[in-house]
Amino acid sequence: MICTFKFWKxxxxxxxxxxxxxxxTDSAQAQPSRGDIFNAQKVLRAKGYYxxxxxxxxxxxxxxxxxxxxxxxNLAQTGRLNPKTCRRLGTSCGITRMK
Numbered sequence: 544m545i546c547t548f549k550f551w552k553x554x555x556x557x558x559x560x561x562x563x564x565x566x567x568t569d570s571a572q573a574q575p576s577r578g579d580i581f582n583a584q585k586v587l588r589a590k591g592y593y594x595x596x597x598x599x600x601x602x603x604x605x606x607x608x609x610x611x612x613x614x615x616x617n618l619a620q621t622g623r624l625n626p627k628t629c630r631r632l633g634t635s636c637g638i639t640r641m642k
Contacts, residue, residue, distance in 0.1 A: 575624040575636065576637060577599035578599060578637075579629070579634070579635075579636050580600065580601050580605060580624060581598070581599035582634040583605070583609070583628075583629070583632055583634055583636075584597045584598075584599070586632045586634055587605075587608045587609070587612060587632070590612070592609075592612050593605065593608035595608075606623075609623065609624060612628070616631050618631060624636065
C-alpha cells in the first residue's frame with residue numbers, strides 16, 4: 544500500500560513539475576506588438592481573410608484569419624502571428640520576447 548502511495552505521489556509531482564515548465568516556456572515565447580497585429584489585420588482584410596475591426600487586438604477573428612491564411616500558404620496553422628507568417632503577409636514584424 545505504501546509503495547502505491549509513493550508511486551502516485553511521484554507521478555503527481557512529475558506532472559506538477561512538467562506543467563510548471565510548460566508555463567515558464569509559454570511566457571518566454573515571442574509576442575507580437577499591437578502594431579504588428581494592426582498591420583497584419585490590415586493585410587488580412589485586404590486579402591479577404593479578416594472581417595473584424597482593425598484595432599491591433601488579438602481576438603477570435605484575428606486568430607481565425609491567421610489560421611486560414613496559414614493553411615492556404617502551407618504554414619504551421621498556429622493562429623498566431625509569427626515571423627514566417629509575417630514574411631508571407633509582407634508585413635514588418637518586430638516580434639519581441641517577453642521577460
